[in-house]
Amino acid sequence: MGMFSSNPKEEPMHYGEVFGVWSALSVAKGQLAAYQVYYNHAGDEDLKKFIQDMVDNVIKPGIKENEDLLKRNSVGLPAAPPERSEANREDIPVGARVMDPEISATISKDISQGLVADSMLMGQCIREDIAMMYGEFHMKKAQMGAKLLKMxxxxxWLIPPPLHKQSKTNQYE
Known part of the structure; x- marks a missing residue:
């Protein structure tokens, strides 16, 4: 099998893997700063705990693993916005505050887009270790998405699309 017969971590990354991992890292670094802002704006304690769990258990570990992978493969890292300090929610004017349902909806969108991006990168991978790493990221995001849906x-806060109710009579029978 040539260059692909050894340990997967010693195999070269192809350009799609490099771009996918680099892009995921760039997005995660932006999300870290954004979620710190959301934490400062959030009023609901359950939402604040969820945001902290996302940062501690999904975003920061993902940043570290992606950075380590890119460094081992001599790929330059994307720039990162600065981390945000904690702020008192009451110091933020009401009209400028991001409201809890808006924060939750944005994080829900981020999780769903992350699931798609992780799946796409897994499908592009020829290195098993990278595919497995993104499988783990996918699983963590899916679990957090389920928790956020329940919340x-x-x-x-959930605004459903029009709901389909089955009528008692079917006009096509």
Whole structure:
């Protein structure tokens, strides 16, 4: 098998893997700063805990693993916005505050887009270690997405699309 017969970590990354990992790292670094801002704006304690869990268990570990992978493969790292300090929510004017349902909706969107991006990169991989790493990222995001969906329902923040109700009579029978 030539260059692909050894340990996967010693195989070269192809350009699609490099671009996918580099892009994911760039997005994660932006999300870290954004989620720190969301934490400062959030009023709901469950939402604040969820944001902290996302940062500590999904975003920061993902940043570290992606950075380590790119460094081992001599790929330059993307720039990162500075991390944000904690702020008192009450110091943020009401009209300038991001509201809890908006924060939750944005994080829900981020998780769903992350699931698609992780799946796409897994499908492009020829290195098993990278595919497995993104499989783990995917699993963590799916678990967090399920938790956030439940919270959105419990808090009344979920705005569903028009619901389909089955009629008692089927006009096509």
């Amino acid at each position: 959105n329902k419990e808090k009344g």
